[in-house]
Amino acid sequence: MIPPVELLDFLRKENKFIVATHMSPDGDGLGSAIALSTALRKIGKEAILLCRDSVPQQCKFLPGQEGFITLEQFTVQGSRFADFRNLILVDCNDLDRISTEESQISNLKFQTSAVIDHHESEKPFGDIRWIAPEAAATGLMVFYIIKELGVEITEDIAINLYAAISVDTGNFRYENTTHEVFSVAAELKKAGAKTHAIYRELFESWSEGRFKLFINVLNTLERKDGVAIVRVTKKMFEETATSPDDTEHFVDFPRIMKDVKVSILFREIEDDYYKLSLRSKDDINVASTAEAFGGGGHKNAAGCRIRADFETAKREVLKAFRKVLPA
Amino acid sequence: MIPPVELLDFLRKENKFIVATHMSPDGDGLGSAIALSTALRKIGKEAILLCRDSVPQQCKFLPGQEGFITLEQFTVQGSRFADFRNLILVDCNDLDRISTEESQISNLKFQTSAVIDHHESEKPFGDIRWIAPEAAATGLMVFYIIKELGVEITEDIAINLYAAISVDTGNFRYENTTHEVFSVAAELKKAGAKTHAIYRELFESWSEGRFKLFINVLNTLERKDGVAIVRVTKKMFEETATSPDDTEHFVDFPRIMKDVKVSILFREIEDDYYKLSLRSKDDINVASTAEAFGGGGHKNAAGCRIRADFETAKREVLKAFRKVLPA
Numbered sequence: 001m002i003p004p005v006e007l008l009d010f011l012r013k014e015n016k017f018i019v020a021t022h023m024s025p026d027g028d029g030l031g032s033a034i035a036l037s038t039a040l041r042k043i044g045k046e047a048i049l050l051c052r053d054s055v056p057q058q059c060k061f062l063p064g065q066e067g068f069i070t071l072e073q074f075t076v077q078g079s080r081f082a083d084f085r086n087l088i089l090v091d092c093n094d095l096d097r098i099s100t101e102e103s104q105i106s107n108l109k110f111q112t113s114a115v116i117d118h119h120e121s122e123k124p125f126g127d128i129r130w131i132a133p134e135a136a137a138t139g140l141m142v143f144y145i146i147k148e149l150g151v152e153i154t155e156d157i158a159i160n161l162y163a164a165i166s167v168d169t170g171n172f173r174y175e176n177t178t179h180e181v182f183s184v185a186a187e188l189k190k191a192g193a194k195t196h197a198i199y200r201e202l203f204e205s206w207s208e209g210r211f212k213l214f215i216n217v218l219n220t221l222e223r224k225d226g227v228a229i230v231r232v233t234k235k236m237f238e239e240t241a242t243s244p245d246d247t248e249h250f251v252d253f254p255r256i257m258k259d260v261k262v263s264i265l266f267r268e269i270e271d272d273y274y275k276l277s278l279r280s281k282d283d284i285n286v287a288s289t290a291e292a293f294g295g296g297g298h299k300n301a302a303g304c305r306i307r308a309d310f311e312t313a314k315r316e317v318l319k320a321f322r323k324v325l326p327a
Numbered sequence: 328m329i330p331p332v333e334l335l336d337f338l339r340k341e342n343k344f345i346v347a348t349h350m351s352p353d354g355d356g357l358g359s360a361i362a363l364s365t366a367l368r369k370i371g372k373e374a375i376l377l378c379r380d381s382v383p384q385q386c387k388f389l390p391g392q393e394g395f396i397t398l399e400q401f402t403v404q405g406s407r408f409a410d411f412r413n414l415i416l417v418d419c420n421d422l423d424r425i426s427t428e429e430s431q432i433s434n435l436k437f438q439t440s441a442v443i444d445h446h447e448s449e450k451p452f453g454d455i456r457w458i459a460p461e462a463a464a465t466g467l468m469v470f471y472i473i474k475e476l477g478v479e480i481t482e483d484i485a486i487n488l489y490a491a492i493s494v495d496t497g498n499f500r501y502e503n504t505t506h507e508v509f510s511v512a513a514e515l516k517k518a519g520a521k522t523h524a525i526y527r528e529l530f531e532s533w534s535e536g537r538f539k540l541f542i543n544v545l546n547t548l549e550r551k552d553g554v555a556i557v558r559v560t561k562k563m564f565e566e567t568a569t570s571p572d573d574t575e576h577f578v579d580f581p582r583i584m585k586d587v588k589v590s591i592l593f594r595e596i597e598d599d600y601y602k603l604s605l606r607s608k609d610d611i612n613v614a615s616t617a618e619a620f621g622g623g624g625h626k627n628a629a630g631c632r633i634r635a636d637f638e639t640a641k642r643e644v645l646k647a648f649r650k651v652l653p654a
Contacts, residue, residue, distance in 0.1 A: 172526075182516055185512075186507075186509035186510040186513065196504065203583070204582065204585075208550060215545045215546060215548065221542065259535065
């Protein structure tokens with residue numbers, strides 16, 4: 001995988017960067033952004049890490065995560081960042097993934113924008129664009145950028161990139177895990193990434209409340225042909241003192257069943273308004289279904305929102321999948 | 328990792344091998360044995376695959392597994408194998424891991440024996456011994472043997488070796504996952520191992536009944552300090568049309584909670600009689616607790632049986648752990 005010359009030139013030539021990742025950030029977005037900004041600083045640049053939301057608990061171990069500022073802080077301290085005019089979007093490819101609020105976005109005043117992303121659904125944003133859907137993780141793309149910049153993969157960079165790759169490959173479980181992914185993992189391990197500890201932090205540091213939420217969610221399991229549906233409600237969050245962040249990975253579990261081809265988590269945002277996370281096996285494309293509902297994502301992992309009561313939303317989605325699933 | 332010259336010479340010089348793995352075989356034992364015998368055949372040797380027990384369901388996808396014969400078949404067809412006088416033990420290092428029955432072992436008539444294993448507990452068996460506890464899997468050792476023999480890693484060999492490594496590293500989760508493991512995984516992937524499909528076969532082929540049993544078991548969760556307890560009853564097996572085999576790995580799940588140091592599954596064998604599976608993190612020794620109840624095992628994975636009603640059994644076990652767990 002070779003980063004575009006234009007992108008490398010931009011990183012080498014400019015001096016002050018805002019490195020931003022998507023709202024509701026995950027290990028790939030955060031780890032990639034931190035690793036890139038760390039590498040940029042090592043070649044004498046200045047970089048600000050920006051994310052609408054704060055770093056979720058399971059990513060607090062990432063070295064450098066404390067450098068993130070929220071969009072709110074960015075706005076308040078605006079004058080401090082007045083001369084940061086180069087924006088790099090990491091693990092997303094449009095400003096609507098940075099924030100849904102127009103006022104927050106308008107505070108981002110930039111001259112040149114670059115996009116480094118591996119998501120399939122593309123929007124035409126960015127002066128310099130590197131979008132590689134074949135990359136398992138944005139962390140993999142950032143690894144090659146850092147190599148091209150001639151920066152040594154330090155232990156801190158290795159931890160961030162390994163976390164990014166681990167999250168987006170389901171720790172080497174998913175189909176996107178290429179031989180390149182394993183080779184890069186070998187190099188990150190050699191560079192000092194304590195991979196078992198990273199796994200524990202990312203996947204096995206649940207609070208008791210989260211585990212109870214998990215049980216509550218599993219109890220809602222419904223099966224219809226090859227589709228498994230689970231559901232999380234606002235009430236469940238209240239009862240277990242948890243938040244939407246805590247549902248990460250829940251949608252993966254029903255796939256453990258041999259006959260389940262598609263797994264869907266319905267998360268209640270407000271009354272009659274649901275956020276759906278969709279996961280599939282093999283050739284079943286959930287991105288196209290998500291797009292049909294105004295969302296997007298990858299072939300085997302996508303998301304969308306539906307404004308309807310649960311039964312209606314479920315019926316609509318199941319109807320969409322009847323066309324997609326083999327009988 | 329470099330295989331001993333003596334072992335390579337033995338494999339090159341001799342012509343007829345019995346390649347045997349341990350009873351209750353797993354992916355590492357089976358995959359390693361199949362890969363080795365496949366490679367031996369490619370350099371013109373004859374190899375018989377031997378295991379006391381039949382290949383378990385989750386390993387039936389391994390190409391070449393159909394070549395295994397059981398000790399019983401081996402005994403019955405004895406004359407067919409009369410001139411196979413070279414024994415290779417794979418993923419174990421003593422005949423007592425091949426079978427506990429003296430009569431079965433005595434049918435194994437061999438001149439020279441070799442041992443290829445990565446287990447720590449060593450017995451002084453074998454004329455030629457390669458025991459490497461630092462190897463994450465025996466599959467890794469066999470990979471290096473095959474390379475030294477100059478045999479190409481075919482797709483079939485790659486699948487077997489990848490499965491071996493995946494099982495024994497918990498799919499790259501455990502602490503034994505070195506950078507070498509990742510490098511070998513990269514090479515196996517390049518050689519055609521469909522790693523995602525292998526993961527699915529090994530870890531994600533649960534029946535719907537098993538998943539329902541899993542939910543039922545999680546619903547029994549109780550927490551007391553650092554100990555998590557879940558329970559499976561005869562009634563649950565009946566209701567979900569499952570069997571005790573289906574509870575494999577269940578006890579691992581409560582460990583996903585950060586504050587859980589010990590996880591215990593109580594399985595009802597009959598009224599007021601329970602089989603306990605115990606798992607722990609880090610330095611907490613569950614083997615000693617299991618031994619106190621007449622059981623045994625390893626530091627982080629042990630088992631025992633208790634004849635009492637559930638509440639009494641639970642009270643006794645929790646009492647035992649109060650001494651072990653840090654306050």
